[in-house]
Amino acid sequence: MVKEKCGVYAAKCFDGGDVFSNLYWGIVAQNHRGHESYGFLTFSEGFRRYVDLGLVPRIEREEFLRWKILLPGSVGIAHVRYGTSGKRDLYSHLKDAQPIITAKGRKRIGMAYNGNLVNVGWLKEEITSKGIKLKTTSDTELLSRYLLEKCESGLIDGIRACMEDVEGAYSVVGLDSNGTLFAFRDPLGMRPLFYGSEGSVMAVSSESVGLNINEIRMIGEIEPGEALIFGKESLERVRVVKRERRAFCGFEFSYFMRPDSVVNGRFVYKIREDLGRRLGRRYREFVDRADVIISIPETADDAAYGLHEETGIRWERMLRRHRFVTHRAFIMDPAERVSTIDRKINVLNGNLQGKTVIVVEDSIVRGDTTKTVIRKLRESGAEKVYIFVTFPRITHPCFYGIDMATFSELIGFFYDERGIAEKIGADAVCYQTIEDFVEATGMRREDLCMACTTGTYPTELAQKIADRVKTRLEVKDGSRIYERVEV
Ligand code: SF4
Structure with a gap:
């Protein structure tokens, strides 16, 4: 998260x-x-x-x-x-x-x-x-x-x-x-x-x-x-x-902006619904096997609705966020972080016995939240869990103000879809393609920053830092890597 x-x-x-x-x-x-x-x-x-x-x-x-x-x-x-x-x-x-x-x-x-x-x-x-x-x-x-x-x-x-x-x-x-x-x-x-x-x-x-x-x-x-x-x-x-x-930040559409915000004359929630629909069309083989759609609240809810509309599969809001648990998981050690995420998201005790579940998620950065959710769904009886992600796979750090500034914290840098699924305990992880994502935003490809998914940065120094740091992954503490790398 x-x-x-x-x-x-x-x-x-x-x-x-x-x-x-x-x-x-x-x-x-x-x-x-x-x-x-x-x-x-x-x-x-x-x-x-x-x-x-x-x-x-x-x-x-x-x-x-x-x-x-x-x-x-x-x-x-x-x-x-x-x-x-x-x-x-x-x-x-x-x-x-x-x-x-x-x-x-x-x-x-x-x-x-x-x-x-x-x-x-x-x-x-x-x-x-x-x-x-x-x-x-x-x-x-x-x-x-x-x-x-x-x-x-x-x-x-x-x-x-x-x-x-x-x-x-x-x-x-x-x-x-x-x-x-x-x-x-x-x-x-x-x-x-x-x-x-x-x-x-x-x-x-x-x-x-x-x-x-x-x-x-x-x-x-x-x-x-x-x-x-x-x-x-x-x-x-x-x-x-x-x-x-x-180079407008593409991630704003999937995650940051409020759904009722307007960009280029369109509500963000409409764009998210479209992102859900596109996932449904692209990953038909998983959709055909699924019994229920569940979304990680709240940024993935609109995409889940779009996926539900596209596929006709029931959307159950079985995951709820404890609204006033706002502790900062990022500064904790891994074990503490997982237990904080555990407290943040409540899985309602629905009947998932033997069911195949699609979980809609806005993004996977470290993978902790998704892993916790999958574990909880399995405890509720889910047999198969497919993760549908509205934002393409994050493979590179962001130097422009998003809290993912190191390669070492990105699960998507180290693993491909199959490896990520294995790491977080999913049966499959299905990412939005960059092409579909850009189309859904309604913006021209060259007007968006998608650097964290492509490794192509819109500014010179950021590109140099990313290229340099990739070969020096020993830099992995919480401070900004670009203050530690000579370029
Ligand atoms: S690198 Fe990713 S998160 Fe950072 S500004 Fe670009 S699109 Fe947004």
């Missing part, structure tokens, strides 16, 4: 109204993208910041006034985090919580971002060689310090320098020391970022659901390489850098 990454939200009330409740609901709607910490930054004659660990808290109606006093102003940004870089103890989580404020002389900026930087080694060197001491272990601080260094003659110059020099995925929202709101997206547009408006409010959000919840009409996405600057009365859109292609 992969952890969700970060989510950002930003809003400006052009009529001078309080922005806090808009920020709050916009980021609550995206809490699925990060559980480790959350934070708000508003501007009213200066920055006002609040960050804390865990989920965005429930705020009762009568408490909003207190929060508005704590975080006053008509413009602000918000963030939920699941770190893919930096230290992972609680103190570091709090220190790295975003938005982060950095300063250079009298200039200050507050920034929050979703993504991951690839050439962090170079960037760190650039910053620290100027005598600047880093206060956090977060990429956000690096990116915002670089921006500050380069924006002598204006914000756009700083953003341009980031886009030209910093490799990686970054969807950014920020505020400068005049309270100017800005947002920008890396030149390949790897992570999502949308914007919209309603009445006197304009907002930016990682997913469209952040806009929906505030009844803000989506205008569209911030284009790759584009920056939005929210002036006193108007919005300026600047295409800072233009590339031939884009």
Whole structure:
């Protein structure tokens, strides 16, 4: 199971109204993208910041006034985090919580971002060689310090320098020391970022659901390489850098985005249903033998429905997630991780005696979750278990902000379908083909990043690192491999 990454939200009330409740609901709607910490930054004659660990808290109606006093102003940004870089103890989580404020002389900026930087080694060197001491272990601080260094003659110059020099995925929202709101997206547009408006409010959000919840009409996405600057009365859109292609993360469709999010005018749940249908058509020989479809909640539910519609096989929601068990399995040793997964997923005691079961899963990274589920289904009497996976086989690490940055943690790197089935105790593992996956998204192949399934990365350094690391698998701890490999 992969952890969700970060989510950002930003809003400006052009009529001078309080922005806090808009920020709050916009980021609550995206809490699925990060559980480790959350934070708000508003501007009213200066920055006002609040960050804390865990989920965005429930705020009762009568408490909003207190929060508005704590975080006053008509413009602000918000963030939920699941770190893919930096230290992972609680103190570091709090220190790295975003938005982060950095300063250079009298200039200050507050920034929050979703993504991951690839050439962090170079960037760190650039910053620290100027005598600047880093206060956090977060990429956000690096990116915002670089921006500050380069924006002598204006914000756009700083953003341009980031886009030209910093490799990686970054969807950014920020505020400068005049309270100017800005947002920008890396030149390949790897992570999502949308914007919209309603009445006197304009907002930016990682997913469209952040806009929906505030009844803000989506205008569209911030284009790759584009920056939005929210002036006193108007919005300026600047295409800072233009590339031939884009590289939107394919994995967002299978796993990260909420099913009710919209990308390219289509609901993500519709794409997932299509992914399920395609699996049904492609793996007829297994479908013909199956008695029941079961899905791993919740990201595979829509695909299971599509598979059910395609095949007419009964779909039973026999696996349920304990909603409030949100412990982090990734930092545990393998035995502890398995028992945490055991607690997270409840297999209902249905009658599976002698049955052939198709389990629909969104992805297989380490294989722990699927293995646990298969064991539980067998304990309930299932005779044969086929695993249908909506995302193609993950064979390579991701350097762009998904929590799978090493070859050594990927079961799909070491084994083919047959080997994986054996390892996790399935009778067969059936992956979506890359071709079917791309077609289901409705996007052009060259506009998607599918590097973790093909080994072909959309950026130069990531490609070099992957090629180099493949031959050096002794690098296998939790830190980012690209900080340890010379390229
Ligand atoms: S490597 Fe995979 S997970 Fe990472 S950005 Fe590309 S498609 Fe997404």
